[in-house]
Amino acid sequence: MGVFLEEILVYGVVAIFVAVVFGAYLLKLRRRTKTVEAKIEVAKQEGLHEPVSLHPVVDVNSCIQSGACIKACPEKDILGIRNGKATAINASQCIGHGACFHACPTEAISLHIGTEKRGVDLPHVDQSFETNVKGIYIAGEMGGMGLIKNAVEQGKQAVENLAKNIKGNGSLEYDLVIVGAGPAGISASLQAQKLGLKYLTLEQDSLGGTVYTFPRAKIVMTSPMDLPLHGKVKLFETSKDKLLTLWNEVLDKNNIIIHENKKVEEIKPHNNGFEVIVKNGESYTTKKVLLTIGRRGSPRKLGIPGEVSQKVAYRLIESEMIKDKNVVVVGGGDSAIESSLLLMEQNRVTLSYRKDKFSRLKPKNNQKIQDAVTQKQLNLILNSNLVSIEEKLVKIKIESGEIKELKNDLVYIFAGGELPIQFLKNAGINITKKFGEAILTKKK
Structure with a gap:
């Protein structure tokens, strides 16, 4: 009888222990869910919850709450655990x-690319990166992969x-013409050199493409990459300057010339090849x-x-060279905010944005711009539109309809x-608007 009671007591203690542990787990899960739900609510208010481009979609039936996806993401707070399953928080980031x-x-x-509500225009590209026009290939941002x-x-x-698939045709000047000298174009040029192709690389602006237009201090890389003719690039939290310096060094070492300020306007068939x-x-x-080429194409004019x-x-290239000027920045995206923050260090800056509040900003940028306004480091005019630019001033239409004149350089x-x-x-390349279609699916 005594042994029986002892067994009951042991089982009872174990049951209580299990109940306490399970209860603590459920409490922790509930708290984590509430935290994530609060973050989602903030993301919705700031316009960051709805994805604008490539974003993760979780199959809740397969998710086991390992948290590996959250730990792996260098951007942080893109994903979180809610009700025991991974979910998107700041999907647009x-x-x-x-x-x-x-x-x-x-x-x-x-x-996935796009959502049920918001489509994204993408060209038709197969697994080899060839478009529906045989002989024309697309790689990088335009194909949907911007990192x-x-x-x-x-x-x-x-x-x-x-x-x-390159066949002999002596009447054509080149084996390959690469259009664009951003990350994909530079890598392609290095690989073409490695394979001994006769090629030409054309860039409408400067080496680096879109990366070149980023503010100097902007972090542009968060993970290593494998660069042809160079090898593994083990760089983390890398600035624009460091990346451009690396690219220039690798290109110079391999005697590769990028032909800058060469904007391609037309590609047409020519003698079983193409004329660029x-x-x-x-x-x-x-x-x-x-x-x-990038997805931005040519800058939108007012x-x-x-x-x-x-x-x-x-675009803002060398902000440190601009001093003691009256500057007006127009826009409400991260590029406008980051440029304003850099320019205000040595200048008098007015930021004009056509809407009543910012949306889809990176959280850090949103906080920095609010702090700058509070500390009167720059002049922010919401609900405003630039209506004319003159030699020594600009005219801005504000919410009331009044036209304000500001000194401007x-x-x-x-x-x-x-x-x-x-x-x-x-x-001749076919374009389709993608509404939430998968770009990368389960590994094989």
Whole structure:
């Protein structure tokens, strides 16, 4: 009888212990869920919950709450655990590196482009990066992968694939013309050099493409990459300057020339290949074309009097060289905010934005701009529109309808970019609007 009571007592203690542990687990789960739900609510209010491009989608039936996806993401707070399953929080902040996809032990995550409500225009590209126009390939941001590491890998793979199908045609000048010298274009140029192709790389602006236009201090890389003719680049939290310096060193070492300020305006069939026509009238014939252009295309103009002026720019390159100027920055995105924060250090800055509040800003940028306004480090005018630009002043229409005149030396316009959709269509490339379709799915 005594042994029986002892067993009951032991089992009772174990049961109580299990109940306490399980209760503590449920309490922790409930608290974690409430925290995540609060973050989701804030993200919705700030316009960050709805994805704008590539983003993770979780299969709740496969998720086992390992947390591996959350730990793997260098952006933080893109994903969280709610009710025991992973879920998106700040989906619009995802930059598509796929770390969560690769880290998930149960393959519960896939990467999608667009949503049911918001479509994203993408060209038709197969697994070899070839479009529906045989001989024209697309890699990098325009194909839906914007992260530098992914763009570098795609540029390399695209050249590897197209090189297999290059046939002799002595009447054409080049084996390959690469259009764009951003991350994918630089990688493609290095791979073409490695494979001994006769190629030419054209860039409408400067080496680095979109990366070149970022503010100097902007962090542009959060994970390592494998660069052809160089090897593994083990850089974390890398600034624009460091990355551009690396690229220049690798290109110089391999005697690769990037032809800058060569905007391609037309690609048309020519003698079983293509003729690539540049804005200045030059043209080149080639067997293959690889497009590594960004999604922004050409800067969007405001179309106001005085916009065609030397004092107007659509990108900020060397902010430290600008001192003691009256500057107006137009825009409400991260580029406008980051540029304003840099310019205000040595100048008198007015930030004009057409809406009544910012949305889709990175949380740090949102906090920094609010702090700057509170401390009167810059002048913020919401619900405003720039209506004209003159030699020594600008005119801004404010919410009341009144036109304000501000002393002005420089104007920076960050109104986004016009997607080069028409350019692609003119080349015969099919474009489809993707509504929440998977780009990366379960590993095989």
